[in-house]
Amino acid sequence: MRRATFIAACIIAAMAILVPVLNLWVPADSALHIPDHLVPLLGKYLCFAILALALDLAWGYCGILSLGHGAFFALGGYAMGMYLMRQIGSRGVYANPILPDFMVFLNWKDLPWYWYGFDMFWFAAIMVMLVPGLLAFVFGWFAFRSRVTGVYLSIITQALTYALLLAFFRNDMGFGGNNGLTDFKDILGFNIQSQGTRAALFAATALTLAAFLLMLQWIVASRLGKVMVAVRDAESRTRFIGYRVEHVKLFAFTLSAVMAGVAGALYVPQVGIINPGEFSPANSIEIVIWSAVGGRGTLVGPIIGALTVNAGKSYFTAAFPDAWLLVLGALFVCVTLFLPRGIVGTLSEWWEKRPQRTAAQAPVASMEAAQ
Amino acid sequence: MSKRGSILYLDGITVSFDGFKALNSLSLIVGQGEMRAIIGPNGAGKTTMMDVITGKTRPDEGEALFDGNVDLLTRDEATIARLGIGRKFQRPSVFESHTVWDNIELALEGNRGVVDSLFHRLSPAEMARIEEVLETVGLTAQARRLAAHLSHGQKQWLEIGMLLAQEPKLLLVDEPVAGMTDDETAATARLLKRIAREKAVVVVEHDMSFVRELGVRVTVLHEGAVLAEGSLDAVSADPRVIEVYLGR
């Protein structure tokens, strides 16, 4: 398992170099050239892969099925969006040097206090991690301490993202209401539309994913990682040998939320918009299926799942727009019924059951015992 | 016996669920290093009593002290476990997706904090301790296997091994031989007796021949309270016990 993770991290890191090179410096008529529109699309997929990886830490390793991870993703995205909005400066439609266009439109006179500081990148970068992390910490602290588990936890995380969805739709919140934040101009002084910036954003996303992958490999292999799996499989047993289950869960949930926030922050400049739709419960539950398809409780699985499902989505929504939801629905049903361990889980199970090898290698965790 | 010198002191513990009294003013004292068997028909309150001691259930009233002076009723499961009370469940409860070795490692006495766990590396002393425990419960050969692949009896032993690795002062063992073969039962009795040389043990059991094999003081629970206490022969002769067990 450990080796598979390192190989995956290396491939992703190589993509960080290869894709920009093939896009920027290989001539357009070459077979190896990557067309311009594909770069942000691939970048978007990698953001989703980070998100799926984040969810997998909470769900696959610690048994916390969050149906609200889209909220952390969106909060990270909004934090980045706020920075990008303030970078527009006086180039907006109303040419107000301080207030974003939508605030001028709503007749606001002053910048709300929570928008202060977002003109500085370092501040926004901290907020990208702090806001989702803090929300997850506070929410998790209450929930895990009260031993809200299983489907109850899933349902209240869904309620959480639903409440945020409703809140961000309100104009009074000061986040652009229905339309969200968009029309970004540049990031760190570079034109956000230029091909060079896009390639750089892609590279940053790929490197972040590779770094997260290695970090999670380290965590999962540590004793804490083993405790997480123990919590997932037999929560009360873990408690009776003296571990504070709520602390372990809180760690996994908060770290997972921070990673989701980073994914959101990388996503927004590449797609050019963030709006309240990202908070919709349907989005959050889709993340779950990415992890499930790839194989929860593995590190490579969620990445493969996010990439395949989203590539499938792009294909179907273009070729058979009506059929996509049917396919997605069928995917949920079939994966849970016939492929409970996902692509990677099933493959590695098959690998270990080969007759010439003993089961000496640590196999993928079985989830059945958790429930 | 008084609070002083006892490892476990329960006095007037009452637990009710929606009016039904699972424990009715239960009082029980277990001495330091003592091994005690608890018997009683279904619904006598054995498991609920374990739940109270380990912090899973809060009683409506009563007093529960550990080691003569530590109040158990204000502490949660993890704290109680760290105080030195180990519990084995009725149904074997091990971490199935971990290896036998990892199961023991997780239970190993030591710091349980999140950050400590994250940076922890096994020391040679700890490794030796794990091997020792595996030896004691007879699972050395299975160390690298997944717990899920063990037989039922082996899982029971693994769980006892995990208890030992915790280095508790008091072990609560709930029906350790349920579903075991006769050979396994005898082996388990020997194991428990060996453990009882160093630690206090409370065993809840239905199996009378097993209790006889242990040869220890017996407490009979009935309807949430202590019905009789003494040697197995003495309580077996008690007419009230006979009535409860054989029906009226």
Added chain:
Amino acid sequence: MRRLIATLVLIVLMIVPARADLQSAVDALGSAKMDALEAVIKTLAGEPGPVPATVLGALADGKLYVRKSDQKVVIVAEEAGGFALTDPVTGASAGTVAAGEVSKIRINNALRRAIKAAAGGSALASPDPAKRLEAAQAVLKSRDASALPAIDAALAQETDAKVKAALQLAQAAALLGSDRPDTEKIAAISTLAATGSRDVLPVLAGAAEGQGDVALAARTAISGIETSLAFWNMGQNIWFGISLGSVLLLAAVGLAITFGVMGVINMAHGELVMLGGYSTFVVQEVIRNHAPGLFDASLFIALPIAFLVAAMAGLVIERLVIRPLYGRPLETLLATWGVSLILQQTIRMIFGPTNREVGNPSWASGAFELGQLSITYNRLWLVIFSLIVFFALYAVLNKTWFGLQMRAVTQNRRMASAIGIKTPWIGALTFAVGSGIAGIAGVGLSQIDNVSPDLGQSYSIDSFMVVVFGGVGNIWGTLVAAMTLGIINKLLEPFAGAVLGKILVLVFIILFIQKRPRGLFALKGRFVEA
């Protein structure tokens, strides 16, 4: 016009004794000078019966003329080739004349106002109760003291209770503006205060200015009314809350069985509600095209059909998806979410993505007033309907053999099967019943909501909240939770707005679940966590 005149004639004939004075007053209109006209108008308005109103109306409209030949006052209607004349007092036709043979009685703006005030007074004597009511309410608004004699007169002979009540208020209002003694005014204030209505507040506010017993009484009355208005307002919000609660109850009650009692988490529950809504739509379409007369019965026809459609869908879901995942709630959650996507998209492909119109039968349209409450019939029926569904379900669970078996299976599946209950069948049937009830809920909700493929989604989270808040395994909890959440939501709305109110309720539930993870009416005991 002719019929109206004929009616007028009849009425005029009934009040013959007063006719002499009336005639002279009318004649005076023709002979008086402009500056004396106002006095004449007042005199005329003081006369009883409907004639003054007719005459003054005609005067204001410029249709009152004087016949040059004999100075007789006539009402004129333009006709081809001249003017048709009517005797204003008797209402009899007075022939047709050329335009030059009559001259108009001219009035100015000041007179027009006088007429208006006077006409108000005389409309009080109109034979039409609706007109009298309107006139009384106009006086209540204008607080014109000069209308007092007319009101007194009208009140003396009023028989219609509703108009009488309005007249009493008008009398009190006019009295406050008059120079009558304080004792009468204070009595008037207490008459006004007794209504507790928002309409009398300006009247009382007028009297509350200044010093004295009257002002004091008025101020006391105002604060009393404001308190009672706040009370009614609260009542109205509570009614809205109950109404919302019944919607939540309908959406959640099926879930109370499948999730609450059986412990099966069905994310497609909302879509089963949606299927019920579409069943209603299809039934109504068929009725519209083939038997329009049955439209009022359409909901009753839709009920069993919606139940069957949703129950069949539920049965298929149970067999194909839920059974294989028994005991693995998180997987069930994901798989049924997939089912919900499939159902939504299938419906979207069949019926299109837009809203479909489901009509209200006539008995479920309109509204009525209860005290200061306004209650619409469709909401009232929905509340009743949700309670019927709830108690029917309660009866099935607790009073029937099927319910007994079902509870046995859900409490201890193995034991139930050991005593010979066909557990798979009971499980499937229970799920089908829960689903069917979701379908029935869809029929009810189609009356107040748009029927669209997204119908279910909007109720999905809410209904889970209700069941979780109420406590799993207890259907009374579902009832209490639905009503509590509905009422809390509506009581919050005036302060926080609709969206923020909903957010606050969600946050409240999230916090509540932290405090009591098993809901309001949690089962206790050591088997709960098993």
